[in-house]
Amino acid sequence: MHRLQTVALAALLSNSASAVPYAEYILAPSQRDLSPVNVYRTNGTVINAAGVTTSGSGSTIFNSVSAVTYDYTKNIGGLVSFIVSSSSDSEQYLGISFTESSMWISPDGSDATQNIAIDETLWFRITGPGNYSVEPLHDRGAFRYLNVYHNTTGNVTLSHLQTYFTAMPHFPDDGLREYTGYFHSNDEKLNRVWYAGAYTDQLCTIPSTSGNSLVDLDATDPNMPTVWWSNSTLTNGSSAFTDGPKRDKLIWPGDFAISVPGVFLSTDDAITVKLSLQQLFASQNTTTGALPWFAQPVYAFPENGFLNLGKVVFSFNYHLFTLLGLHNYWIYTGDDEYLQNNWNRFKLGLNYSLSFVDETGLANVTSSFDWLREGMGGHNIEANSILKHTLDVAVTLAYAVNDTSHIESWTNASTAIASAANILLWNDTASLYKDNDTTTSLHPQDGNVWSIISGIASANQSTAISAALAARWGPYGAPAPEAGTTVSPFITGFELQAHYLAGQPQRAIDLMRFMWADFMLDDPRMTNSTYIEGYDVSGALHYPAYADDARISHSHGWSSGPVLALSTFAAGLHVLNKTSWVAHPQPGNLTEVEAGFEVGYGSFAAEYLVTAEGVKYTFSTPAGTKGSLILDAPGCKGKISIVGSNTAGDGKVQRTEHGGGRDKGFHWNKQVENQEASSSPWKCGVWGPSPASQRSASDSTITIDGLAGGNYTVEITCA
Structure with a gap:
């Protein structure tokens, strides 16, 4: 179904239900x-x-x-x-x-x-x-x-x-389907996957007064049904963004790392993210800077052991996920005031994380609490990769708030982590990082995908890691050996990003097709609409972290990673902040991809289409922004032509002055020779939050920087 040419997204995403693109895929009800x-x-x-x-x-x-x-x-x-x-x-x-x-x-x-x-x-x-x-x-x-x-x-x-x-309580009763984002491709499986992810995030948005109370958490008789209430108050507003709507119905920052971008890419529910994030910061230890494993409810009755545990438990990674949550919120809202108001909390929290760094240059993790994996601790590759990524994010935020006093030390710490991790933890034989420096046999999924996201892994290492991870796949998905026989959609959501960043989009697409679509949606034991929290590598609905299989959540926000993967990577709409973006489509073997979304400061849209002559890619970004276009070199001899709202020529931005000096047009033409043969219309490249230096000349990408926000059309014509 081919609907959208280069159009202004704002016109598409009006308040009229009939104007929401591809509304037939939306699973949210039309009334309550x-x-x-x-x-x-x-x-x-x-x-x-x-x-x-x-x-x-x-x-x-x-x-x-x-x-x-x-x-x-x-x-x-x-x-x-x-x-x-x-x-x-x-x-x-x-x-x-x-x-x-x-x-x-x-x-x-x-x-x-x-x-x-x-x-x-x-x-x-x-x-x-x-x-x-x-x-x-x-x-x-x-x-x-x-x-x-x-x-x-x-x-x-x-x-x-x-x-x-009762989900999305702050939305109008007839407005639950008023998505501000959309996705469509020539693959019906992926279309369903994206909208099920968006709907999962919607169900996880609950009334703030409906959090778990866990009344009977300490029950011991498996034959006696337990008492259950949902009456904790989670935020100071009407809604809260929780890990799951059945359980735990609490605000968990780990889920935020992957589900918050999906919220902005589908419904732009900024207020719920803000309220929930603020409750995490409200639970911060103001002396040490430690942030909670999960946010303490504003009101909870009765008191119970689990909620009390949350007051004292420290999770190294979940602490960092809260800091990254602030960054994600800022990216999609451009809310400089909120960032500034929480900047001291952010710095206090980051400094606490850095206090764990020892003479090796790596953080020595002393807490075992994480996403229910086993053996977290020591010089752990996952924890150190997330810390490095947070340090790089901190530098970006420091410039945004004009507080540059820590930039040098944060940059040095980031560099040191990458160097030490590659010396102490890289296993060249396995083409994977070890979990920590005390093991030789465990090569975790979480740490290896985060090594790519953070830029600890070089371009060559990223390629090798992607291949090694894919070689471990089973019929039901990607295993997480650090959690026994678990398949974790949470960590596998990050693996999707890692494959794209490693220049292997087809692996990400294949994984979404058979793990999310064929199993997590279409298996008759599933809901056919939302995503399960985790399961066993055998396909059994058993999450090794739980003794009670009936406890598994079948609607968990941390499993909604394909929303981000498809909108951002496949369609190529990378938002860096309210003024900057990168357009880099990585469609793999898809012949048609469309995506778009609207946030507070503007609208983004993109369409990729294989034509009889080659490939056409159109994209639209907000006025007042600037960005870069990255193209993976085509596997043919031909011509790349780019026409848009700026003026350039032969790969370099050139300006044509008109009256007041405003740019009136952009024209770029380049002949390309034969590239290495590829099974898809595009030869994969690498882009991501990691430094541009991670890319090598062998990536065969073409980059055009300094493009003003506007409408662009790219045509690749093969001879």
């Missing part, structure tokens, strides 16, 4: 009152079970001990209510329970939010006709299947059953 779509299963004697579904008519009658499992066909979340039109007497009971996966449908309760056992069923005494509703403290943030049980003799007749959708 949702009825079940169909009947998944019945037990006992139920008359007209489908009567209360969207396609049903009439009433549903539960006779004696009976039950119906209703299917919404996708993950939703919210408060259930039902209307009883009649009952045989005033001592009838109906129970409500929930599950995300069909694996955990049970007559005894809901899938789990806590460490052991399933969650209790919500029972209603039916005293007569009327409307019955679940209390807000039992807001179930994610479920696909709704179970209705009748456990007494007699009968109850329902005339209506619905769920009030």
Whole structure:
């Protein structure tokens, strides 16, 4: 489906629902009152079970001990209510329970939010006709299947059953589908993957008063359903961005590192990100600078061991993820005031991280808390890669706030980390970094992908790491051996970025196709709409970090990495800040890619298209910005022509003065000779947040700098 030529994104993304591109892929509902779509299963004697579904008519009658499992066909979340039109007497009971996966449908309760056992069923005494509703403290943030049980003799007749959708509470009731971003390609799998990621992030945006309370966290009887509430207050606003809508329903900074960009690329929900980020900073130790493993709720009742643990636990990496969260927020909002207000907190936090650096030049991690991997500690490659990346980000932010006093020391520390990591941790035989300097056998997924993102790995090392990681893939995805037999969509989301940065977009695309689309969406145990937290390399829905498989979240923001991968890398829309960008498409074997998004300071759009003559790439960036165009040299002899809103010639920016000296046009033509043969229309190059020096001449890229924001058309014509 080919819709968009070079157009202004602002015109596309108006407030009219009909103007939202590719709205047919959006999974968010058009209004908040949702009825079940169909009947998944019945037990006992139920008359007209489908009567209360969207396609049903009439009433549903539960006779004696009976039950119906209703299917919404996708993950939703919210408060259930039902209307009883009649009952045989005033001592009838109906129970409500929930599950995300069909694996955990049970007559005894809901899938789990806590460490052991399933969650209790919500029972209603039916005293007569009327409307019955679940209390807000039992807001179930994610479920696909709704179970209705009748456990007494007699009968109850329902005339209506619905769920009030509570995600994105600050959005208008009819505005949940008003995306400010879009994606489309010639691959239907990837189209579904992008929109499922965006919807996952939406479900993770919950009412701020619906955080987990973990009432029964210390329960010990696996046969006794646990008590569950959702009544913690997480922010000082109406919404909060959590790791998951079922659990943990808390603000976790690790998730922010990958899901926050996806929020801006799909719904531009800046206020929720800001509120949630501020709660993380509000939990900072003002003496040491340590930031929390997760944000402490504004209000929590009752107190419990897990929330109390969060007050004292320090995670080296999650601390850094909060600092990176500030950077991500600033990139997409251009909110200099917010950055300035939190700058001292940022510096205090970064200085605390640097206090762990020892004579080796690497940080010596003393805390084992991370993303539930095993063995975190010592001179760890993941932790040091993230620290280096944060130091490089800090330099950028220092210039933004005009506080350059630490730039030299931060730059030196970054350089030292890269040097030491390559001396102490690089394993040339494995073409991977070791987890730390005390092991020879563990080559982690997390540390190796972060070595590429941070620029610790050179261009040649990045190519080798990408190949080594891909060689480890199993039928269900990329393994994380640092977490036993885990497949982590969280870390694999960063692996997607690493393959692009290593100049291997086809690996990223292949991984999204079979891991996210074929398994995480289409496996019948999944929700067909949102992404699971983690699972076993065998394909079993078992997350080795948990003893209770029913506890696994099937809607986890940290699994939404393809949103960033496809919009930023495949379509090439890299936003550096409110004034700077890079356009570098890496479509792999895709023949059509479109993406766009709108943020507070302007709109971005891009379209890549294989034509009969070669390739056409059009892109649009906001007025008042500047950027660079990076093209991977074509695998043919031909001509590259670029026309746009600036003026240049033969690869160098040239200006043509008109009246007041404003640039009126950009024209660039260059003949290209045969390049190394490639299976795709473009030969892959390298670009990313790592320094430009990471790129080598062998990357075969063509770069044009100093382009003013505007509309550009690139045509590559092969002879």
